[in-house]
Amino acid sequence: MxxxxxxxxxxxxxxxxxxxxxxxxxxxxxxxxxxxxxxxxxxxxxxxxxxxxxxxxxxxxxxxxxxMCPRSVQIIHGLLRVRNNMEKELSVRKKKEKMLWIALATS
Structure with a gap:
């Protein structure tokens, strides 16, 4: 068995x-x-x-x-860190774009 x-x-x-x-x-x-x-x-x-x-x-x-082998863990961890940073940057840019649209609409 x-x-x-x-x-x-x-x-x-x-x-x-x-x-x-x-x-x-x-x-x-x-x-x-x-x-x-x-x-x-x-x-x-x-x-x-x-x-x-x-x-x-x-x-x-x-x-x-x-x-997983240690190298794979290290690579995946690095890729996840890069992805999380990109998501944060995208969120900040979307907020800035929204503020610009509001400023454009009010002017």
């Missing part, structure tokens, strides 16, 4: 329908609810998927993807 981590490793390369079937076939070990596939966006585990129970009291949690 395969261990759960072996099955998860194999499933991480499967199509979305296969992943859905896996989630249905492997419910929460504590309460029996269907677990949910989510993605971590923390600095330590960016873009790493995990499954957990929607019931907050269960605390049933398991990594779905294997750990």
């Amino acid at each position: 395969r261990s759960n981590s072996e099955v998860l490793r194999r499933c991480s390369r499967l199509r979305s329908t296969d992943v859905t079937n896996f989630l249905e076939d492997n419910p929460c070990q504590v309460c029996g609810n269907r677990r949910v596939l989510q993605t971590s966006w923390t600095n330590v585990n960016p873009r790493r998927r995990f499954v957990d129970c929607p019931n907050d009291r269960c605390k049933d949690f398991e990594w779905f993807d294997p750990p």
Whole structure:
């Protein structure tokens, strides 16, 4: 019999329908609810998927993807930082544009 981590490793390369079937076939070990596939966006585990129970009291949690190499984590973290900075700059520019339109309309 395969261990759960072996099955998860194999499933991480499967199509979305296969992943859905896996989630249905492997419910929460504590309460029996269907677990949910989510993605971590923390600095330590960016873009790493995990499954957990929607019931907050269960605390049933398991990594779905294997750990990423340190270089990949560093690259993704840098790209996320650049993206967040660009979103902030876009927000500031939109506010300035709105103020200019208001000034133009009132003059």
